[in-house]
Amino acid sequence: MYKPEEHNVICTVCPIGCRLTVIREEHEPDGYKVIGGVCKRGEKFGVKEVTNPTRTVTSTVAIEGGLLPRLPVRTEKDIPKHLNYELMKLINQVKLQAPVKIGEVVVANVFDTGVNVIATRSMRAVK
Numbered sequence: 001m002y003k004p005e006e007h008n009v010i011c012t013v014c015p016i017g018c019r020l021t022v023i024r025e026e027h028e029p030d031g032y033k034v035i036g037g038v039c040k041r042g043e044k045f046g047v048k049e050v051t052n053p054t055r056t057v058t059s060t061v062a063i064e065g066g067l068l069p070r071l072p073v074r075t076e077k078d079i080p081k082h083l084n085y086e087l088m089k090l091i092n093q094v095k096l097q098a099p100v101k102i103g104e105v106v107v108a109n110v111f112d113t114g115v116n117v118i119a120t121r122s123m124r125a126v127k
């Protein structure tokens, strides 16, 4: 019996977290029908999640000579989800020296995606 390709995903666009079912339907404009979401943003998310999932990565990196031992960072934009693990390994090797300004590039062009990892707060040097 034919059973269409079907994926269950949780929408992360807003805190409601709707449970979506994404079903392959060739006659749909995007090639998929999305059910279970409350709004159009969820439909877009559901299709993207099964065709090209991406994430913004947030973390911290080691910093020396600053007020705190870790500095919060994030990717400027989403990167392909399959790169998240490798990016976390890369971020764990970074060691900065204070001072650092908010928005400063910490890792440039990660894995040739054109996306930088940036500082999300400033950290002044302490004497």
Ligand code: SF4
Residues within 6 Å of the ligand: 011, 012, 013, 014, 015, 016, 017, 018, 037, 038, 039, 040, 041, 042, 043, 045
């Ligand atoms: S479908 Fe809409 S309401 Fe539901 S979690 Fe996604 S963005 Fe929020």
